[in-house]
Amino acid sequence: MLFFAIYSFLGWLLETVFASVREKRWINRGFLTACFCPIYGFGALIIIQISQWMERFSPDPGTGLLLSILLSVVLVTALEYITGFAMDKIFHFTWWDYHDEPANLHGYICLKYSLIWGVLSYLVLVVIQPGISGTVLFIPVLIKNYLGLGLILYLIVDTTKSVMEAWDLKDVILNYAKFPVHKYRAKIMRYQRFFHAFPRLLVLNAEIVNRDVRSIIHGGIDTIKDELKSRFQHFQ
Numbered sequence: 001m002l003f004f005a006i007y008s009f010l011g012w013l014l015e016t017v018f019a020s021v022r023e024k025r026w027i028n029r030g031f032l033t034a035c036f037c038p039i040y041g042f043g044a045l046i047i048i049q050i051s052q053w054m055e056r057f058s059p060d061p062g063t064g065l066l067l068s069i070l071l072s073v074v075l076v077t078a079l080e081y082i083t084g085f086a087m088d089k090i091f092h093f094t095w096w097d098y099h100d101e102p103a104n105l106h107g108y109i110c111l112k113y114s115l116i117w118g119v120l121s122y123l124v125l126v127v128i129q130p131g132i133s134g135t136v137l138f139i140p141v142l143i144k145n146y147l148g149l150g151l152i153l154y155l156i157v158d159t160t161k162s163v164m165e166a167w168d169l170k171d172v173i174l175n176y177a178k179f180p181v182h183k184y185r186a187k188i189m190r191y192q193r194f195f196h197a198f199p200r201l202l203v204l205n206a207e208i209v210n211r212d213v214r215s216i217i218h219g220g221i222d223t224i225k226d227e228l229k230s231r232f233q234h235f236q
Contacts, residue, residue, distance in 0.1 A: 006132060027197065032158045051064075051129075084109070165191055166191075
C-alpha cells in the first residue's frame, strides 16, 4: 500500500508540475481532491510485479529488464484504456482525449504516451524503486501497517467523495434544462477543479446559451479577481 501511495503521489506531482508549467498557473491535475493519481500507483505496481516475474524466469538481467519494460508498456497502456473507457461510460464525459495524437485508439491511448510509459517504466525499475525499497525497509512493520490502513481509509473516503461529485456534475451537465441558470452556474463553479484538471471537459454544453462551461468558469474567475481587486483598493 505504501508503494501505491508513493507512486500515486509522484504521478500526481509529475502531472501537476507539467500542467502548471504549460499553463503558467497552478493546476491540480487529479480526479481526487488529495495529491494522488491512482492510475500511476496501479501502473507502478504492475511494473514492479512484472519485473519480479522476469527476475525468476529470465537468466539474463538485461533481457529481463527489456522484457519487463515492453510488457509494462502493454499492460499499463491497457490500464489507461480501460480507465478512460470506464470513466467515459460511467460519467458520459471524455476526461482526456488523444484523438489529435497519431496512432491513437478511440482517443483513450496513443503511441506517444505509451512510449512515455516505457520511459517511466525504466526509471521506476532502475532509478526510483531501488531507493524507495531501501527506505521503506527501515520503517518499522507496525508503523507501515498503520500507515497502510490510514491511507486505504483516506483513499476510500476521497474516492467516494470525488465519484459522488463527478456524478452530481454529470447530472447537472446532462439535465441542464432542469436547473435555473443561477443554480447551474453555481454547480459548475463548485466543481471547477474537475475542469482545471481535465480541460477537455470545458467544451461541455458549448453551444447552449447560458450553459457554456468555459464561459462560466472563466467568467467566475474574472469575477473573483475583480472582487479581490476591489477589496484591495478599498484598504489602500
